[in-house]
Amino acid sequence: MTRTAPSSPLHIGRRPLLMATALGWAASRAASAAPAAAPCHPASDWATFAARHIQRDGRVIDFHTPQQQSTSEGQSYSLFFALVHNDKPTFARVLAWTEANLAQGSLATDLPAWQWGKKADGGWGVLDANAASDADLWIAYALMEAGRLWNEPRYAKLGRSLLELVVRDEVVALPGLGRMLLPWPASVASGPLWRLNPSYMPLQLLRYFQQADPRGPWREVSDNTLRMLDAVAPKGFAPDWCAWSQTANAFVADPEKGAVGSYDAIRVYLWAGMLSPRAPERKALLQRLNGPRQLLAERHPMPESVDTATGAGRGTGPAGFGGALLPYLKAQELPEALATESARLPGGRAESSSSAAPTPPLPYYEQVLAVFGQAWLDGRYEFDRDGQLQTSWRLLCRSTRAA
Template identity: 65%
Template sequence: MHRRHAMTALALLPAATAIPAWAQPSPGGCIAMGDWTGFAARHIQPDGRVIDFDTPQQQSTSEGQSYALFFSVVHDDRRNFERVLAWTETNLSGGSLAQRLPAWLWGRKTEGGWGVIDTNPASDAELWIAYALLEAARLWNEPRYRTLGRALLALVVRDEVVTLAGLGRMLLPWSRDVASGPVWRLNASYMPLQLLRRFQQEEPTGPWREIADNTVRMIAEVSPQGFAPDWCAWSTERKAFVADPDKGTVGSYDAIRVYLWAGMLNPQEPARAALLKSLYGPRRVVERPQAPPEYVDTATGVVRGTGPAGFSGALLPYLKAQNAMPALTAQLARIPTDLGGTRVPPKAPLPYYERMLLLFGQGWLDGRYAFGRHGELQPQWRPPCPSTRTA
């Protein structure tokens, strides 16, 4: 079985950036795994449910399940992969991801008991689940995962891909049954370009190339100040991207992932330079230097609030791709010790979403995984070090 290993990203950083010792490649061919094992120990139940403890409903989302599947593959963790997949199929898809898109929200119901709270699907989770299945099939030589991943993609195309007048085929955030024109709501963070490229390779006649092209166009046109909004929309009457009718032009907890996905693109990705050029806003802010803003008005560029540590983690690949080394070092300094470091640990465990952002950003910077030119996952599977960081 062919495995392409990613180079250790930190080895490419100049010494002048003074990367902390904990972030340096581990000696002896091992790799620090405390962030993933700590996350799994806290958030993944024995049955495979990923819990967000910072919500009243003690909720689980299809997003959380999808990210856990991805990181299980990144860390060659088949046990957690199987558990998370089984819980997701049973509880979110009525027993079969091949026949039903997963409900996005599960947890404690207001009327009592536990179960699905909102049956609507969320397309970002479905893309990550399908991607994890395809890459698990390829890297672990398990054809059944590829069969399931392709079946899930077929449901996505059937239920969530539409042809928008004046634009072409595009991925909706949810099922077309609950969407309506003439203004169609869209979310750039739901469409990581590397995933679309992988699907393009898997299904050359599918809609993925067109969706990828439209995603790059969308990000450029809705980011006039270099910041991506959480949500935007396409007006079939105006034949143009417009502000989201509900969320407006705010960029925050969704949009932070747009910079993360762009930063992790393979250097040979044709659209990488254009995306990074469109998304110049966060770099200008953090180079001052200062923390990433929690909110930004993407129409005016006015920022407010201080983003959490997870925002800093999400910007690590972006800043590396922009060659903004002093800013990268400053953001590394904001990452607490429970996900790496020798600084004072946080008083309480970081929330689920922040930890996920840090798993993505810090893991990529550490060289634990990368994405190939065609979106394929390139994990660096090495034995865990005897003493690892824990939560």
């Protein structure tokens, strides 16, 4: 995404849910004397994304931008997806490119620049050196969990070092609120109005960092994130941006973007939907973010943008929004809406009939949302109560595993 920086079992789409797969396998095994092999997930969404957007050197490209840009966000998501799919070579390549090109050689000493691409003079390099805190959190998380899951201490150590930089440079005690994660380094931010991005703060990651760094600011940041989401979604819709006013001692509309919720905010529902059922804040958060639920339950489409102050929508959200909403709709127990949104994705039920022409690949960001949502729905990963990543590598097809 473009940053605004200072300066019952149900068959869904092209795949059955994990529950349906497991039940079918169990029945087959009971009917046969010979043990059956566990089914696998082809993970074609991840394979398609990697083939289209990840270069051999590990650079993740968004072709739909004039600069053919790469962002720290894109690098961070690809690290996470590679870990989810047990793809060690891709993880290593993406990490190497990120460190070399965005972090001056080391994520242990420098936060990554958020934007890299083609410059006005025709050369290639960093276009905006400011860091984006959401990418920094996802990179740190992917590294720390790769260290645990792959037994690679060097990854865990690097992730912890990066997290320390985040605490040092991007977490600030806001007057009247307390410690909060800024969207960028504190060196380029100032009050009395502090801009914030709700989609930058997945509660899974904040809870995970709280466990990994009990003396750090993460419990306070988590509590303030919940306080923020409760304040800025009066009609059940999250905004792309908001702000903390130390003058009013309250959350207010963003001074530049206003109260609109669109391409950034769609991730807020994605993160909320993927919270563990055992997470104590899940129920209240889903109730607060009930705007999409009400719309889709009444068979209205998710709008492309919403005025979060009034609930009025405009346009129709693209297919990638449906991918982001899959976990949310599962958590909100809306099977019909879940089936409808899944069918909108490439390869979904809508194009499975012989009369339907195959749809072209989704644009970069929409495809990211779809990989997140579909992989979770397929049971390839989940987050536990404390945000730890739970993978299902044994269910991955051999062809999608790392060599």
